[in-house]
Amino acid sequence: MSFQTDERIKSYLDTNQLHREQMCRAILAIDKRYTDVRPRHPRGGRDGGRDLEAVYREEQTAYGAVGFVNQANDSNEQKKSIRAKFISDLKSALSSNKELDAFVFFTNINMTIRDKESLIDAARTMNISHCEIFDRERIRISLDCPDGFSIRFQYLNIPLSEAEQASFFSQWGDDIQKVISSGFKNIDNGIRRLLFLEESKSPLHHFTISFELNAKYFAESIGHFRAFCLMNLKEVKNNLFGIAFGSSDKSNRMRGDVNEDCKSEPLGIKNGVSAGQWEHHIDLDKIVSTDGNDEKYKLVGSSSSIGVNEVEFIRISYRKDRIVRYKSTISLRDLDEAMYLPLMNKSLAEKIKAIHIYADGYKIQEFGFDDFSIDPSSFEPSIPVKFSDEELSDPWVRIRPSNFSSAFHIRFSEKTPRRMFMPEQVENKLDI
Numbered sequence: 001m002s003f004q005t006d007e008r009i010k011s012y013l014d015t016n017q018l019h020r021e022q023m024c025r026a027i028l029a030i031d032k033r034y035t036d037v038r039p040r041h042p043r044g045g046r047d048g049g050r051d052l053e054a055v056y057r058e059e060q061t062a063y064g065a066v067g068f069v070n071q072a073n074d075s076n077e078q079k080k081s082i083r084a085k086f087i088s089d090l091k092s093a094l095s096s097n098k099e100l101d102a103f104v105f106f107t108n109i110n111m112t113i114r115d116k117e118s119l120i121d122a123a124r125t126m127n128i129s130h131c132e133i134f135d136r137e138r139i140r141i142s143l144d145c146p147d148g149f150s151i152r153f154q155y156l157n158i159p160l161s162e163a164e165q166a167s168f169f170s171q172w173g174d175d176i177q178k179v180i181s182s183g184f185k186n187i188d189n190g191i192r193r194l195l196f197l198e199e200s201k202s203p204l205h206h207f208t209i210s211f212e213l214n215a216k217y218f219a220e221s222i223g224h225f226r227a228f229c230l231m232n233l234k235e236v237k238n239n240l241f242g243i244a245f246g247s248s249d250k251s252n253r254m255r256g257d258v259n260e261d262c263k264s265e266p267l268g269i270k271n272g273v274s275a276g277q278w279e280h281h282i283d284l285d286k287i288v289s290t291d292g293n294d295e296k297y298k299l300v301g302s303s304s305s306i307g308v309n310e311v312e313f314i315r316i317s318y319r320k321d322r323i324v325r326y327k328s329t330i331s332l333r334d335l336d337e338a339m340y341l342p343l344m345n346k347s348l349a350e351k352i353k354a355i356h357i358y359a360d361g362y363k364i365q366e367f368g369f370d371d372f373s374i375d376p377s378s379f380e381p382s383i384p385v386k387f388s389d390e391e392l393s394d395p396w397v398r399i400r401p402s403n404f405s406s407a408f409h410i411r412f413s414e415k416t417p418r419r420m421f422m423p424e425q426v427e428n429k430l431d432i
Helices: 002-011 017-029 076-096 113-125 136-143 146-156 162-199
Strands: 034-039 052-056 060-066 102-106 130-134 206-218 226-237 240-249 273-281 297-305 310-319 339-345 352-359 362-367 372-375 396-401
Touching (some): 002 136, 017 034, 017 102, 052 102, 076 102, 076 113, 130 136, 206 226, 206 339, 240 310
Antiparallel strands (some): 206 310, 206 352, 226 240, 226 339, 273 297, 352 362
């Protein structure tokens, strides 16, 4: 096999300079002393004395040149030609980088130790601190080892013997399997991200925060509750700058179409639940002249429902899923870089185990117990809902990230949301 490799290096790539350079680049790349190995011109062409570029021992810039001859026979005439090629390429490399540290030269001529020392000495006189000659025998040794089997097969068309296959897969089998697995995983992740980016352009239907409690509680253990969220967009969209949404006990507390005074309703999640959402619009034409004095939250939706006997999750939502959409609204993509802050009563906050964020069939974020903290410091929430002194005896608290940020952020550049289900394809069962 070594004889066959030697013969192929001599002449198999005659006139194919592109494959010569690519093979030499691959050989240099398997040498662990060289990193960031790359071609000067991937498709061939004038290269100014450097076919390859690399970093030697992680600190020295190295240039490489390829000096192959057709039908190599190691004659004195060919060696003289290669020496001239070496000197010419080295001078050209130095003309483009006077601070060059290392130079590597590939040739399919077999050279004696004296021949190689002569070339290295010539390089040292030109202030090259490291010079290395890959002659034909040195190239053959690289190709006839497990690291070089694939290079040899690709460029010299020499198949692996059974013994070489066993040696190759013994050394690289696990790594190949990992590359295949990670490759398919990367493709799958890429497709999922493309799908999300395309679907995120559609109008937003809902943005939901689900607070998971640390146990399933009877309604009496929860009693009065209030859970809200304030969110500001990174960029004003359709004059919309911020939203507020939340839920509390008393089914008519946030109903804009009910005049009944909710004070008569009994407290507690068991007796009824209300929900509301507000939008903070900014007229960009007026904000400059009025200094934003007309900025305020406006009620855009409310609901009421019966109470519950057992509680494991508290969910609050901002919804835009009306039957008919009368005007343009924001899309899921518009939530990118948005900042949001959950607010709730202290006794409820102390029961939270995890926070789950959903929007339009996607899980946007998830926070475990160690990912958030309760800020009990006193503050006046800008929630457009009134609560009695009795209710406020269980004070407001803010839920903040445990990484010391003031609020949570949505960043689609950092993580791709997970689709909760994949749509089914319509069957063609009625085709005849």
